[in-house]
Amino acid sequence: MDDYLNDMALFVEVVKANGFRNAAEAVGIPNSTLSRRISALERTIGLRLLHRTTRRIELTEAGQIYFERCKRIVDEARLAHEQLGEMLAQPSxxxxxxxxxxxxxxxxxxxxxxxxxxxxxxxxxxxxxxxxxxxxxxxxxxxxxxxxxxxxxxxxxxxTSLTPCLYASPGYLERAGEPEKPADLERHACLSILKADAWTLHEGKRTVTVSVGGRFSLNSVGMIRRLATLDMGIVLMPPEVVAAELASGALRPVMPGWRGAPIPVYAITExxxxxxxxxxxxxxxxxxxxx
Incomplete structure (x- = not known):
C-alpha cells in the first residue's frame, strides 16, 4: 500500500511538472526510474494515464480523473503526516x-x-x-x-552534581562547641545516612577520612535534616537540600572550607x-x- 501511494505521489509530480525530467529533478530520482514507476502504475490499475511525446506529456481522459483523485489523496496523506509529526514533537x-x-x-x-x-x-x-x-x-x-x-x-x-557540605544548628553548636578541623568531628554527634561510619572530606587538594558516629542512623534525608534543626548533630548534605533551613537560620555552615565528594544526579532510561x-x-x- 505504501509503494502504491508513493507511485501515486510520483504521478502527481509528473503531471504538475508537465514532464518526467523536471519531476525527476524535483523528487530526486533518475528520469528512467520515474518513467518505469509510472508505467508500472498504469499496469497495476489497468489504465493508460499519459500520452507521451518527445517534448511533453498529456493526460488521457482516464488520467485526468485519476490525477484529480490522486492529488486529493496525496494532499490528505501529506497533511496527516505533518499533523502526526507535530503531535509527536509536542509533549503529551x-x-x-x-x-x-x-x-x-x-x-x-x-x-x-x-x-x-x-x-x-x-x-x-x-x-x-x-x-x-x-x-x-x-x-x-x-x-x-x-x-x-x-x-x-x-x-x-x-x-547535575551536588557537593555536600557540613551544617549544624546554632543550638547544637552552642551546646557542643564548633569543630575546627575534620578530626574534631570524631567527638561530635554526626547524623549519617545508611549507617555510614566515616566521612571523606576535601579541602582543595587535601583529602581526609574521619570516623563519625552518633545516636541516630537513618535512611531518610528529610528526617536527618529535621533532627539537625532540632539540635541533634552535624549533617553532611548538599546546600540545595537544606536551602530552606539555611535561609531561615535553622542550620548554618560548619568548617565551610571542607566538603564531601560530589554526588552525581542522573536521569535513567531503558x-x-x-x-x-x-x-x-x-x-x-x-x-x-x-x-
Whole structure:
C-alpha cells in the first residue's frame, strides 16, 4: 500500500511538472526510474494515464480523473503526516517518573511545577518511594537517581552534581562547641545516612577520612535534616537540600572550607529512543539544574 501511494505521489509530480525530467529533478530520482514507476502504475490499475511525446506529456481522459483523485489523496496523506509529526514533537500524555523522595520534595518540586506550566497537554505520575524501580519490567519513562549509576544496561544521562557540605544548628553548636578541623568531628554527634561510619572530606587538594558516629542512623534525608534543626548533630548534605533551613537560620555552615565528594544526579532510561515527553523533561532538568 505504501509503494502504491508513493507511485501515486510520483504521478502527481509528473503531471504538475508537465514532464518526467523536471519531476525527476524535483523528487530526486533518475528520469528512467520515474518513467518505469509510472508505467508500472498504469499496469497495476489497468489504465493508460499519459500520452507521451518527445517534448511533453498529456493526460488521457482516464488520467485526468485519476490525477484529480490522486492529488486529493496525496494532499490528505501529506497533511496527516505533518499533523502526526507535530503531535509527536509536542509533549503529551502521562509522564511516569521515579524520584528520590527528599531531593524531589525539597529541590525538584519548583522545577516540576515550571515544567508542567510549559506543557499543559501532559499529566504526571510520580513514584516517590525509597525503592529503586525496575525500568525494564515496570511502566516508568524515567528515573531520577542520586549517586553512582549501578547498571550498565540502562542509559544514564547526567543532570547535575551536588557537593555536600557540613551544617549544624546554632543550638547544637552552642551546646557542643564548633569543630575546627575534620578530626574534631570524631567527638561530635554526626547524623549519617545508611549507617555510614566515616566521612571523606576535601579541602582543595587535601583529602581526609574521619570516623563519625552518633545516636541516630537513618535512611531518610528529610528526617536527618529535621533532627539537625532540632539540635541533634552535624549533617553532611548538599546546600540545595537544606536551602530552606539555611535561609531561615535553622542550620548554618560548619568548617565551610571542607566538603564531601560530589554526588552525581542522573536521569535513567531503558532506551535512548525517547518520546517527546521524556526527552523534554530530561532536557529541562539538565538546563535548570546546571544554571
Amino acid at each position: 500524555g502521562v509522564l511516569r517518573v521515579s524520584l528520590p523522595v527528599d531531593f524531589a520534595v525539597t529541590y525538584l518540586a519548583p522545577l516540576i511545577a515550571d515544567f508542567a506550566g510549559l506543557y499543559p497537554g501532559m499529566t504526571f505520575d510520580f513514584d516517590l518511594t525509597p525503592r529503586r524501580v525496575d525500568l525494564v519490567s515496570e511502566p516508568f519513562d524515567v528515573a531520577i537517581r542520586m549517586g553512582e549509576s549501578e547498571s550498565s544496561q540502562l542509559i544514564a544521562r547526567t543532570l 532506551t535512548r529512543l525517547l518520546p517527546a515527553k521524556t526527552q523534554r523533561f530530561i532536557e529541562f532538568l539538565q538546563e535548570r539544574l546546571t544554571r
